[in-house]
C-alpha cells in the first residue's frame with residue numbers, strides 16, 4: 087500500500103536529517119578519531135605537536151595521543167627507542183599510528199602531569215619524598231641504560247606523574263643507543279641540565295651525561311631552584327664548567343648533599359654508576375628495592391620471557407581466542423613490539439584485566455600486602471635516624487605504624503563519602519572524575535565493596551548493634567565517630583591542608599592537575615620551564631639539522647593548557663633545548679650532502695647564525711653587559727631562525743626523502759640485543775649493519791652512490807654479510823640516521839681513535855663557540871667569549887625567592903625583590919605543602935609487572 091502523504095513527509099524528514107548528519111560529520115574540521123581512539127581533549131603541546139587525551143574504543147582505556155610530523159626525524163627516533171622500553175617507571179607506548187602526514191603515539195596517560203609543574207606548586211619536595219621519587223627516576227634511567235640507551239634530555243619536564251604519583255620517564259626524542267658507539271659527540275639536551283663535557287664539546291660518554299642531569303634534577307627537587315641558571319646562557323655554561331653549586335643546609339641533609347656532589351662531579355669518570363646511586367644511603371630504602379626489582383625485570387626481559395606467561399595473560403589470550411581473535415597475530419605483534427593496533431589493544435586489555443583482577447580480590451591483595459609489610463625490610467622515615475641505624479627494628483616499627491595508619495584509613499573510609507572525597511580518590515584521575523568512564527563505575531564498585539567489608543569487619547569494635555534490622559551506634563561510639571568526622575572536616579577546611587596521602591590516599595599528581603591555577607596565583611613560580619635544546623643527531627636528521635632550527639621548530643605551548651605561572655615564563659621567552667653538532671668533531675655528513683634545497687636552507691641558517699654569533703659575542707664582551715642590545719639581537723635572530731626553519735620544513739627533498747616505508751613500524755629490538763661489539767667478531771666499523779635495512783631507501787633518495795662518499799664500499803658489504811649471519815638481529819634493527827653519517831664518514835676511525843688513545847684534548851671553555859655555532863657553522867668566534875665573564879657571587883640572599891642561587895634571570899630577580907619586601911623568609915620556607923608520593927604498596931603493585 088502506498089504510504090500516506092503524512093507518512094511520506096515523515097520519511098522525507100528522516101532521510102534528510104540523517105543525510106545532513108552524515109554530511110556534517112564529513113565536513114567537520116575538528117579531529118574526532120584517530121585509529122581506534124576517540125579524542126577527548128587537548129592535554130598539552132610539545133615541540134612535536136599537540137598531545138590529546140583519548141579513549142580506546144574497544145577497551146575504554148584512557149591514553150594520551152601525541153602527534154608528530156612525519157617530517158620530524160626526532161619522532162622516528164622517539165618511536166624507535168620508546169617502544170623498546172617496557173618498564174613501570176617509563177610511560178608505556180601502546181600503539182603507533184602512521185597517517186599520511188603524521189605519526190601518532192598512543193601513550194600511557196599520566197594525569198599528574200610533569201614533575202616540573204608539581205615542583206612549581208610545592209616549591210620544594212621533602213627529602214623523603216625526593217628519595218622515593220628520585221629512586222623511581224633513577225630506576226627508569228637505569229633500565230634504559232641497561233638497554234644500552236641514553237636519554238640525553240633528562241629534566242623535570244620529561245618526568246610525568248601518573249595517577250598514583252609515581253614518576254614516569256618520557257620523551258625519548260633525543261635518545262640514542264650506546265651499543266655501537268660508546269663515545270658520542272652530538273651536543274644535545276637542555277643547557278641547564280647539560281654536563282660540563284657537553285658544554286665544553288668534548289666527546290662524551292652517554293651514560294655519564296644522564297648521570298649529571300640526574301644530579302641537577304635531584305638538586306632542583308630538593309632546593310626548588312636550579313644549581314646553575316643564569317639569565318645569560320653563556321654565564322650558565324661558565325658556571326656549569328667552573329662552579330660548584332651552593333647547598334642550603336636548611337633543605338638538604340648530609341646524605342643528599344653527598345649524593346648530589348657525586349652526581350655533579352665535573353669529571354665524568356668520577357660520577358657514580360646508577361647501581362651505586364640506587365644503593366646510596368640517601369636513597370634508602372627505596373633505591374635498593376627498586377634496584378632489585380629492576381634487575382629482575384631486566385633479567386626476565388633479556389631472557390625473552392616477557393609476555394604470555396602469567397596466568398592472567400594466558401586467561402586473556404584464551405578468552406580472545408574463544409572470541410575468534412587471531413591470537414598468533416597478537417602474540418607476534420606484542421613480542422615483536424610492533425606497536426600496531428593488535429599490540430595496543432592487547433596491552434590495554436591486559437591493563438584492564440589487571441585492574442579488574444585487583445578489584446575482584448581486594449581483600450586478598452590487602453592481606454597479602456599487610457603480611458608482606460610486617461616482615462619486609464624496614465622502611466624507616468628519613469628523619470628517624472634510629473631507623474637507619476637499626477633497620478631491623480626500624481622496619482618493624484615502620485611497618486606496624488603503616489598498618490596502624492591503614493587502620494585509620496579504614497576509619498576514614500567509614501566516613502560518609504562526599505563529593506570532595508570522591509574527587510580526591512587516588513584511583514581516579516581528575517579527568518576520569520570529570521568525564522566519567524568505565525573506571526569510575528568500577529571504582530565506585532570498589533569503594534562500595536570496601537565500605538561493606540570494613541563495615542562488617544569493624545562493627546564489633548565500634549559496638550554496632552542491629553535494632554529492627556538497622557544498625558545503631560552506642561553513644562560512646564557515636565561520639566567517637568563524630569570526632570573522626572570532625573577531624574576530617576577540619577582537615578578538609580584547613581587552608582593549609584596538605585596534599586599528602588591522607589585517609590583517602592590523595593596523591594600529589596592529582597592535586598597538581600586539580601587546581602594549578604589557583605595555587606600559582608598565590609605563590610609565584612621559582613623555576614622556569616626549559617625546552618630541550620635538542621639538536622643532536624636530530625641535527626643530522628633535519629634538513630637544517632642545527633641548533634637554531636631546533637629552537638624555532640618548537641611551537642609555543644598551548645595557551646589554555648599553560649598554567650598562570652608558566653604563561654609568565656612564556657612571555658619572557660623560555661630558554662630552549664639545544665641540539666648541536668661540532669662540525670669539526672662530527673662524523674655527520676647528512677646535512678652537508680643534503681639535497682639542493684637542504685643546502686639552501688643550511689646556508690640561510692648558517693648566515694643567520696653567523697650574525698647571531700657576532701651579536702652575542704659583542705654583547706657578552708661588552709663590559710657593561712648591556713642586555714637590551716642582546717635582546718634586540720635575539721629577537722632578530724629568532725625571526726631569522728624561523729625563516730630558516732620554514733625553509734627547511736618546506737624542503738621538497740626533505741619530504742620526498744621520507745617515504746612511508748621508513749615509518750613502517752617493523753619489529754624492534756633493544757640496542758642491547760644489537761650490541762655488535764658484544765658479538766665479538768665485529769668491529770665498530772660494522773655497526774652500520776642495521777642501517778641497511780631501512781637506510782638503503784634514504785641513500786637512494788639522496789642520490790648516494792652505492793659506493794660511500796669517500797669511495798669506501800666495503801663496510802656496507804660487511805654489513806650485508808653480517809645481516810646474513812644474524813638475520814634476526816639485522817631484521818629487527820632500524821638504525822638512526824646518524825649512523826649513515828658514521829658509515830659514510832670516518833666514525834669508525836674516530837671510535838678507534840677515542841677508544842684506543844683516549845679522548846682527544848677538548849677545547850677549553852674560553853674556546854667555546856657561541857650558541858650559534860652549534861648549528862654547525864665551522865667558524866669559531868675569534869675572541870674568547872668567556873674570558874671576560876666575571877661570575878657573580880652566587881650565594882642567595884634569600885634562597886626561597888630565586889629560581890637559582892645565582893643572580894638568576896631578571897624575571898626571577900624581580901620576583902625575589904618583590905617578595906623580600908612583602909614576605910618573611912621563614913614563612914616561605916614553611917609554605918611548601920608536603921606530600922608523600924606513592925606508598926610502598928603502590929610501588930610493589932606496580933613493579934609486579
Ligand SMILES: Nc1ncnc2c1ncn2[C@@H]1O[C@H](COP(=O)(O)OP(=O)(O)OP(=O)(O)O)[C@@H](O)[C@H]1O
Nearest residue numbers: 129130131132133134137150193194195196257618
Ligand atoms: N603521557 C602523558 N600523559 C599526560 N600528559 C602528557 C603525556 N605526555 C605528554 N603530556 C603532556 O603534553 C605536554 C607535551 O608533551 P611532551 O613534552 O612529551 O612533548 P614534546 O614534544 O616531547 O615536548 P618537548 O620536547 O618540548 O619537551 C607535556 O607537557 C604534558 O603536559
